[in-house]
Amino acid sequence: MASDPIAELVQLFARLPGIGERTAARLAYFVLGTDPHYAKSLAQALEHLHERVRRCELCGNYGSRARCEVCLDPRRESRVLCVVARVQDLNAIERAGGFRGRYHVLHGLLAPLEGVGPEQLKVNDLIARIGSEGVEEIIVATPLSVDGEATSMYLAQVLKPTGVHLTRIASGVPHGGDLEFTDQITLGRAFDGRREL
Numbered sequence: 001m002a003s004d005p006i007a008e009l010v011q012l013f014a015r016l017p018g019i020g021e022r023t024a025a026r027l028a029y030f031v032l033g034t035d036p037h038y039a040k041s042l043a044q045a046l047e048h049l050h051e052r053v054r055r056c057e058l059c060g061n062y063g064s065r066a067r068c069e070v071c072l073d074p075r076r077e078s079r080v081l082c083v084v085a086r087v088q089d090l091n092a093i094e095r096a097g098g099f100r101g102r103y104h105v106l107h108g109l110l111a112p113l114e115g116v117g118p119e120q121l122k123v124n125d126l127i128a129r130i131g132s133e134g135v136e137e138i139i140v141a142t143p144l145s146v147d148g149e150a151t152s153m154y155l156a157q158v159l160k161p162t163g164v165h166l167t168r169i170a171s172g173v174p175h176g177g178d179l180e181f182t183d184q185i186t187l188g189r190a191f192d193g194r195r196e197l
Helices: 005-014 021-033 036-047 087-096 123-133 146-162 184-192
Strands: 077-084 101-105 137-140 165-168
Touching: 005 021, 021 036, 077 087, 077 123, 087 101, 087 184, 101 123, 101 137, 123 146, 137 146, 146 165
Parallel strands: 077 101, 077 137, 137 165
Antiparallel strands: none
């Protein structure tokens, strides 16, 4: 008996974060009801995604070249780095429009129970950037969650000896909330009210 292609597509959509079975079914029927060229374009974009997108060799952001657009922008303040857990957080800060420095993406948070320790994060790369780029301030913009706070305290401990000025975004961001879903005003106030670590 042949498998049901619609059910298969629904199952694949349902594996995406924030997509339940109903939404997955709605998406599957939408794709089925559109021009077949759209479905082919979508399939090709997904098929080649990992080949076409790469991590920036400097900050860890995603882009199509060795260095991302933010790192290549000469108008950015290179002496100020904002440390974020995920690329989605970087994008949220960029949408707010108030930060003109550069970034460092950790690609995770300390979570010992899940096997994520300091060695899995890009902390050594961050320390190397402080010296090579003349970084004067690091703004820690990890989420205000248990793992985010643990990560910020760890960063404070390992970065203090470098002499760099360390700040933490203010608590305008809700506890346990992700930067990706924080509104622009709250995120802007969080940057304005950052504090010493």
